[in-house]
Amino acid sequence: MAGTEEDQKFCLQEVLDTFKLCLSENKEVYLEHYVAGWRGLVKFLNSLGSVFGFISKDAVNKIHILVTLLNGENGSQYATVQSMVKYELENDLVDLTKRGSHPESGCRTLLRLHRALRWLELFLERLRTSSEDGKTSVMCSEAYNESLSQFHPWVVRKAAGMAFCMLPGRPAFFEVMNVGPTEQVVAKLGEALPLISEVYQITEELYTQQNLMNLP
Numbered sequence: 001m002a003g004t005e006e007d008q009k010f011c012l013q014e015v016l017d018t019f020k021l022c023l024s025e026n027k028e029v030y031l032e033h034y035v036a037g038w039r040g041l042v043k044f045l046n047s048l049g050s051v052f053g054f055i056s057k058d059a060v061n062k063i064h065i066l067v068t069l070l071n072g073e074n075g076s077q078y079a080t081v082q083s084m085v086k087y088e089l090e091n092d093l094v095d096l097t098k099r100g101s102h103p104e105s106g107c108r109t110l111l112r113l114h115r116a117l118r119w120l121e122l123f124l125e126r127l128r129t130s131s132e133d134g135k136t137s138v139m140c141s142e143a144y145n146e147s148l149s150q151f152h153p154w155v156v157r158k159a160a161g162m163a164f165c166m167l168p169g170r171p172a173f174f175e176v177m178n179v180g181p182t183e184q185v186v187a188k189l190g191e192a193l194p195l196i197s198e199v200y201q202i203t204e205e206l207y208t209q210q211n212l213m214n215l216p
């Protein structure tokens with residue numbers, strides 16, 4: 001039986017391509033490609049084993065919420081992160097201070113992925129610049145502690161910390177990326193990082209301007 005798309009083989013080039021497609025000429029972030037980027041990353045996570053299942057499940061759930069909005073009757077309003085924010089705010093579709101009638105708005109859902117994108121940026125930069133015997137578990141937890149962890153309760157931080165200990169070493173990690181020898185992986189990461197950073201920065205500025213950084 002065919003698996004879901006998230007079960008399929010990961011390829012770093014694909015993720016790079018989706019993040020390239022994310023930005024429009026006038027620097028808006030296309031939601032469709034943003035979500036496709038996360039889908040690609042979830043494939044990678046799934047290939048690391050079931051210990052990461054609880055993380056993958058949460059990411060898939062958030063991707064699903066955004067895809068449903070994109071494919072819904074007001075889907076055209078969700079073409080870019082900018083149009084989504086405008087539409088949801090103008091139509092009071094966002095719970096701004098406490099969770100209420102819009103617990104799964106596009107704005108709050110994307111904020112969770114946006115915070116995770118910062119973790120990804122920090123983690124990939126460590127991976128890119130690490131030596132061959134660098135520990136992925138240490139790189140991952142340092143990146144997590146500098147970013148996402150502040151938004152998670154103790155129990156999630158604990159579970160995440162335990163999962164990080166199960167990460168394979170750098171050589172095996174690079175192999176799963178399906179790019180080729182180490183030097184090529186490092187070069188691809190060098191290409192991917194500025195794109196991820198730009199998408200992150202643009203979203204960060206928009207959310208800060210609109211006072212959306214603490215959506216419940």
Ligand SMILES: CCCCCCCC/C=C\CCCCCCCC(=O)N[C@@H](COP(=O)(O)O)[C@H](O)/C=C/CCCCCCCCCCCCC
Nearest residue numbers: 012041042044045054055058059112113116119140156160
């Ligand atoms: C280029 C390839 C190399 C790197 C590949 C990385 C692959 C990562 C793929 C997916 C990352 C998962 C992103 C997780 C999003 C988490 C969003 C979040 O913060 N959710 C929490 C809050 O949500 P609400 O309750 O407010 O709706 C939720 O409570 C979280 C639950 C699960 C735990 C999340 C831990 C995240 C750890 C960071 C990812 C570690 C992946 C390690 C693998 C390298």
